[in-house]
Amino acid sequence: MRADFVKWARAALSGGGEVTIRLVDADEGRALNDEYRGKDYATNVLSFPYDTEPVVMGDLVICPSVVAREANEQGKPLAAHYAHLTVHGMLHLQGWDHENDQDAQAMEDEEREILATMGYADPYAV
Numbered sequence: 476m477r478a479d480f481v482k483w484a485r486a487a488l489s490g491g492g493e494v495t496i497r498l499v500d501a502d503e504g505r506a507l508n509d510e511y512r513g514k515d516y517a518t519n520v521l522s523f524p525y526d527t528e529p530v531v532m533g534d535l536v537i538c539p540s541v542v543a544r545e546a547n548e549q550g551k552p553l554a555a556h557y558a559h560l561t562v563h564g565m566l567h568l569q570g571w572d573h574e575n576d577q578d579a580q581a582m583e584d585e586e587r588e589i590l591a592t593m594g595y596a597d598p599y600a601v
């Protein structure tokens with residue numbers, strides 16, 4: 476699985492980078508989400524950017540129990556959902572966000588393009 480995370484992260488990375496990807500249980504995911512975002516629940520992925528110059532540096536924290544639940548609820552293959560969330564998190568580390576409709580659309584389009592290059596379906600398709 477490590478090789479998959481490396482492949483997904485590299486696909487979304489423009490230029491070089493030093494990124495740590497940690498898989499955490501729901502308790503740690505909840506604590507981090509509460510501490511850093513003020514949201515008292517475990518979430519699928521958290522991005523902690525440290526720098527973008529000269530290379531991207533940051534941490535991605537992924538909660539497998541949340542990822543598995545979401546993939547099941549959405550009827551998506553687990554690997555495809557992990558790929559999507561890794562790409563999503565990597566884009567956040569590079570300064571992308573989805574705070575308004577225009578930025579959200581641009582980020583979703585970028586995610587679709589990156590995922591398609593790896594053979595994954597549109598994660599936003601209904």
